Amino acid sequence: GAVVSQHPSWVICKSGTSVKIECRSLDFQATTMFWYRQFPKQSLMLMATSNEGSKATYEQGVEKDKFLINHASLTLSTLTVTSAHPEDSSFYICSARDIAKLGTDTQYFGPGTRLTVL
């Protein structure tokens, strides 16, 4: 089956630093990847849509200068949390849309990255 990986799986950083999270589709190509944020005991909130070779599309209320997204290849998207603060602590999950299965809107999710900002 299709696999999406995320790195790192967890990260602890100091307030004011930047953190980069990678999302990779391992055995399929993805022109579109999605970044979600999940607070404890809550649902997933879509942050942005990452498009290969073009700018990301951010959901309303998400600061694009704070959450930088780059989708440089068909298998890699990165999310950089700039100048992180404790309120950015959360579980970040990515998903990748298989371009070979666009008709079924099939997405595969990564295992998530737990970010803790001290």
Next chain:
Amino acid sequence: AQSVTQLGSHVSVSEGALVLLRCNYSSSVPPYLFWYVQYPNQGLQLLLKYTSAATLVKGINGFEAEFKKSETSFHLTKPSAHMSDAAEYFCAVSDGGGKLIFGQGTELSVKP
């Protein structure tokens, strides 16, 4: 606009009992509907999906869901719960364009 409502943030069943997790959706276009399962500190795993083919959809681990347009529902069922089914379950809807809208989630507990 699309939305999903999951009735019951927490459902508890006994091992071997029927599992029923409720999901109602709202969509102005024919929807694609999904059920995902999430175990603690993990990502989401697709259980099943409806994409305008058969209204009764069978998924992994013995789960199935029935799309009922008249009721705008897509409830998830499993005839006999297993301890390993204890997890968080999310219903989601999309318009086919890739953007998933998730419900609030339902935590399933299975008692021995």
